[in-house]
Amino acid sequence: MTTALPIKARIQSIDILRGAIMLIMALDHxxxxxxxxxxxxxxxxxxTTTPMxxxxxxxxxxxxxxxxFLSGVSxxxxxxxxxxxxxxxxxIKRGLWLVFIEIVVMTLAFTLNPLYNAVALQVIWVIGISMIILGLLIWVPLKIIxxxxxxxxxxxxxxxxxxxPENSAEDVLMKLLFTARGSLFFLDKMHVVFALYAILPWTGVMMLGYALGSIYEAGYNAAKRKSFLLYSSVALFAIFLVLRFVNGYGDPAPWAVQKNGIFxxxxxxxxxKYPPSLMYCCITLSAALMVLALTENATGKLAAFFKVYGSVPFFYYVLHFYLIRLISVIIFFVQGFGASDIIxxxxPFLFTPPGVGFDLGYVYIFWLMIILLLYYPCKCFSNYKKTHLQWWLSYL
Known part of the structure; x- marks a missing residue:
């Protein structure tokens, strides 16, 4: 029998920020x-790129x-x-579950290859491994973490x-733990692991989120929290600017004067991003802290819209990937491609032959359609999670 509970309180600034980035994430996919x-x-x-x-x-x-980062706060x-x-x-259990989801569920969504000739280790994988590491370190004082x-x-x-030495055990371990940037690891002639997310730099980001979570404890002064977030945001952005202008340590790709000002x-x-450089972390987390500071008391339809997606990020993430791939398969056939073009x-990705797809403007139209199609499923599941406490809900 299902037990309905009073609506569980959530921190709206976290849901707003997480919802916004989940929607932006769908644009890239x-x-x-x-x-x-x-x-x-x-x-x-x-x-080869254009500004747009x-x-x-x-x-x-x-x-x-x-x-x-917000996973760490949570x-x-x-x-x-x-x-x-x-x-x-x-x-530890949730981390193992997420690793399973990445390898089995998300790899299938990514490649549409039921033989799993290519396995992609992406953000869900690294969140899962980071949770396992954090689960082992949870006994350590917060300041140490x-x-x-x-x-x-x-x-x-x-x-x-x-x-x-290339492909040595030390090289493979170094890439998995610290330096992977689209690294390929061949298990045999027919199976390859595609590692995009080096584990420990991302674990560091989760640990920073975990440490920041203390300012969201009940009773923490709201004005003090806002001030801390604002000053931290400005400090991180200043560090980014200094490091980037110096053009030395903090990112493996220095900037240079290009053919015109915009470039x-x-x-x-x-x-x-692969792996997340110090400069990359500074500029992205600076923006995150600023949004957290400015949206704690946000109201209105836009804030409510973002909160729907931000309250069910895992549910939305899995669903949006499969919806995108379903649309991509439909477009594959609508544009005249056939069975011989699937591979x-x-x-490693099926249904992606040269020439399939649209210009960038149409991509934006499909992106808006995808997030709107997922609004009501996410809203229904969000409402259900707020009023129910079955054990399995904490894994979705």
Whole structure:
């Protein structure tokens, strides 16, 4: 029998920010599968991109770090309702569940290949592994966890200068833990693992979110919290500007003067996501802290709209990926491609032959359609989660 409970309180600024970045995230995934050559091209390559394409991709750089960071905040808040032992157990189990979802459910959505010849390790994977690590460290004092997070985010760029024998055990371990940037690991001639997210730099981001979660405890002064978020946001942005102008440590891709002003500006902003560089973390988390500070008491239809998606991020994430791929398959056949075009040589993704898809303007139209189609399913599930407490809800 289902037990209905009083509506559970949520922190609206977190739901607003998380909802906004989940919607922006869908833009990138829509571009990947519905734009001409989207999945196999690099929209941040200044030699081939356009300003519109570049910023379509660049704005989505804010999604993964904010998603991971807010996961850390949520872990802290979950810990205020559980014992240390209970939280540790929950994080390890949920982390293993997320790793399973990434490998089995999300890889299938990404590739549409039921034989799993290519397995993609992306953001859900790294959140899962980070939760397992945090579950093992949960007994350590909060300040120590925050300090470890700072060291990982601040220091991992130094490892980019280390060169190890290609494909050696040390090289594979280094890539998985610290430096993966689209690394391929061949299990055999027919199966490959595609690692986009190096584990420990992202774990550092989650640890920073976990440490920040303490300012959302009941009784914490709201004015003090807003002031802390604003000053921290400005400080991170200042660090980004200083590091970027110096053009030294903090990102493996220095900026340079380009053919005109807009491309030079694009070069300046073109920080590295794989793995998340110090500069990348500074600019993205700076924006996140600013939004958290300014939306704590936000009202209106737009805030309510974002909160719907932000309250059910995992549910929305899985659903939106499968909806995008369903649309991509329909477009594949509508544009005249047939069974012989489903598999493209040297392309792990099915239904993505050269020429399929649309111009960028149509991508935006499909993106808006996708997020609107998911509004009511997300709203219904959000309302259900707020008033029910079955154990399985904490895994969705």
């Amino acid at each position: 829509t571009r990947e599968f519905l734009h001409h050559g989207g999945i196999m091209s690099d929209p941040t390559d200044l030699r 394409l570049f910023f379509t991709r660049w704005i989505t750089h804010f999604c993964a770090p904010v998603f991971v 872990v802290y808040l979950a810990g205020t309702r559980k014992s240390k032992k209970g939280l540790s157990s929950f994080l 925050g300090f470890i997070g700072i060291v990982l985010v601040l220091g991992h760029d130094a490892l980019n200068f280390i060169r190890l 030079t500006f694009m070069s300046f902003l073109n920080v590295s 493209t040589p040297n392309d």
